[in-house]
Amino acid sequence: MVAVERPRRPDVAIGLAPFGDLRSELSLDPQRPPLGPAWLGIVREGENSTGAGSFLRDVSSAAREDAARTLRYSQLFREVRLVDSATVPEGLDFVLTGDIEELVGFQFQRTALGLFSVAGYQSRLDPPIGTARVRFRLIGPAGEIWSQRIETRVQTEGISMEQVALDALAATNERLAIALFQMWSESAQEAPRRVPVRVLDACGLGGRRARQLVDDAGEIFTREVRVAFRPSIETWLAPEQGGAGALLDAAEELSPPEGGFILVLAPRDRGPLPPLRRERSGLARQLGRHAVVICSGVEPQIVTVAHEIAHLFGAVHSPDRGSIMHAIAFFEARFFDPANRRILASSRDRPFGEPLPADLVRRLRAAYSEGAAQDEIAPAVLQAALRALP
Numbered sequence: 386m387v388a389v390e391r392p393r394r395p396d397v398a399i400g401l402a403p404f405g406d407l408r409s410e411l412s413l414d415p416q417r418p419p420l421g422p423a424w425l426g427i428v429r430e431g432e433n434s435t436g437a438g439s440f441l442r443d444v445s446s447a448a449r450e451d452a453a454r455t456l457r458y459s460q461l462f463r464e465v466r467l468v469d470s471a472t473v474p475e476g477l478d479f480v481l482t483g484d485i486e487e488l489v490g491f492q493f494q495r496t497a498l499g500l501f502s503v504a505g506y507q508s509r510l511d512p513p514i515g516t517a518r519v520r521f522r523l524i525g526p527a528g529e530i531w532s533q534r535i536e537t538r539v540q541t542e543g544i545s546m547e548q549v550a551l552d553a554l555a556a557t558n559e560r561l562a563i564a565l566f567q568m569w570s571e572s573a574q575e576a577p578r579r580v581p582v583r584v585l586d587a588c589g590l591g592g593r594r595a596r597q598l599v600d601d602a603g604e605i606f607t608r609e610v611r612v613a614f615r616p617s618i619e620t621w622l623a624p625e626q627g628g629a630g631a632l633l634d635a636a637e638e639l640s641p642p643e644g645g646f647i648l649v650l651a652p653r654d655r656g657p658l659p660p661l662r663r664e665r666s667g668l669a670r671q672l673g674r675h676a677v678v679i680c681s682g683v684e685p686q687i688v689t690v691a692h693e694i695a696h697l698f699g700a701v702h703s704p705d706r707g708s709i710m711h712a713i714a715f716f717e718a719r720f721f722d723p724a725n726r727r728i729l730a731s732s733r734d735r736p737f738g739e740p741l742p743a744d745l746v747r748r749l750r751a752a753y754s755e756g757a758a759q760d761e762i763a764p765a766v767l768q769a770a771l772r773a774l775p
Contacts, residue, residue, distance in 0.1 A: 395462065395570060396463050397462050398478050399477065399479050400465075402468055402470055402480050402524075403449060403470075404483045404519075405482075408444070408485055408486065408488060409486070411434075411487075412436075414436055415433075415437075416432055416434040419431070428498075429494065433493075433494055433546065434489055434491045434546065435489050435547055439547050440547060444485060448488070453465055455561070460723070464476075473526050479524060479530070480523075480524045481565075483519045487517060488516075488550055490513050512542040514549065515538070515539045515540075515541075515551070516553055518534065519561075523565070537556040539552045559719045562720075577611040577612055578611060578733060583647045584619070585648070586650050587620070587623035587649065587652060595616070598685065598687065601687045602687050602690040605687075606691065606694070609726060610729045610733045617642065629666075629667060632677045633668050633670070633675060633676075636649045641675070644737050645737050646676065647675045647676070648693075650685060651678075651680070652679070666686075668693065669696040671701075672735075674697065674737055676696065688718055692710060699773075701725065701762055703762070708722035709725075710722060722761065724759070728749065728756070740775065741774070750771070754767075
């Protein structure tokens with residue numbers, strides 16, 4: 386096995402004390418739209434919402450355990466464990482606690498039955514929206530040192546109101562992990578490697594918005610593997626025919642910057658995207674130098690940009706629903722799964738524009754094999770990744 390040195394993390398151990406439940410009546414009282422008369426028929430129109438009995442487990446305990454799992458999953462801290470109180474015990478640096486102020490899922494419904502209408506029965510359910518708001522407090526030996534209220538709103542098609550509310554809570558806990566990490570990261574981290582990116586903007590985002598999109602995706606790589614991006618933006622006229630494959634073929638006719646890669650931001654040409662873009666809308670060849678991300682009336686997801694760029698560093702699709710490398714974008718995940726974190730740590734020094742060095746190939750083979758051995762990488766994904774190596 387080839388050893389891979391991970392970027393240093395803050396040497397911090399955190400305990401999670403019991404969370405409080407301060408949800409409002411709006412969160413606790415389930416809503417159902419009333420059935421009322423309509424012209425020659427009846428209609429049910431309004432907002433459904435979750436309530437006190439919508440979740441199978443005690444919300445405060447589940448939120449605390451999910452926060453602990455997220456902090457461990459991030460691998461940003463030396464130790465994370467559950468504790469019984471907000472007093473800092475021996476062996477830990479800090480204790481974190483939280484109060485859940487809101488956790489609710491909403492879904493607009495309109496159902497109509499026209500008794501004498503040709504259309505007859507009509508029904509529409511909008512994609513559900515989940516909201517989570519938690520006030521976190523970080524306590525040291527001398528008392529509270531940090532407090533922040535984090536609120537996240539998530540909308541996802543094809544899942545229940547309960548699940549979208551839990552997704553909002555999961556995203557809130559990811560933002561918590563990042564906020565805590567940023568408190569201690571400056572002194573613990575070495576300077577990132579900077580990789581030039583030629584950004585071809587065919588979406589009409591403009592220089593400022595396109596640059597911000599790449600910078601936001603770059604924050605993920607900087608935190609995870611100490612890689613940052615240096616974007617240069619130019620407008621580009623995308624081919625009128627073909628999907629992401631044709632866009633990638635056209636982009637591959639262009640030269641990447643020295644030591645870097647090309648990122649294409651291009652509009653979709655075959656109708657609008659699904660309302661919430663659950664499918665990853667982009668394409669990149671494994672260990673290539675060109676990536677395509679699709680937009681259609683809205684800016685591309687930051688995580689989709691990070692997902693496609695990660696393929697250029699050798700990252701693979703993950704079965705882990707909470708990973709950036711999951712093939713379906715359920716929500717805006719902000720962390721790589723353990724297998725892809727090891728892969729990216731192996732390839733962070735990849736020399737773009739040069740053949741892959743033999744030692745880098747060995748490190749990637751080892752990382753792929755380790756992920757497969759631990760059932761973190763599917764066999765078909767493993768074979769495709771190995772075929773991309775020289």
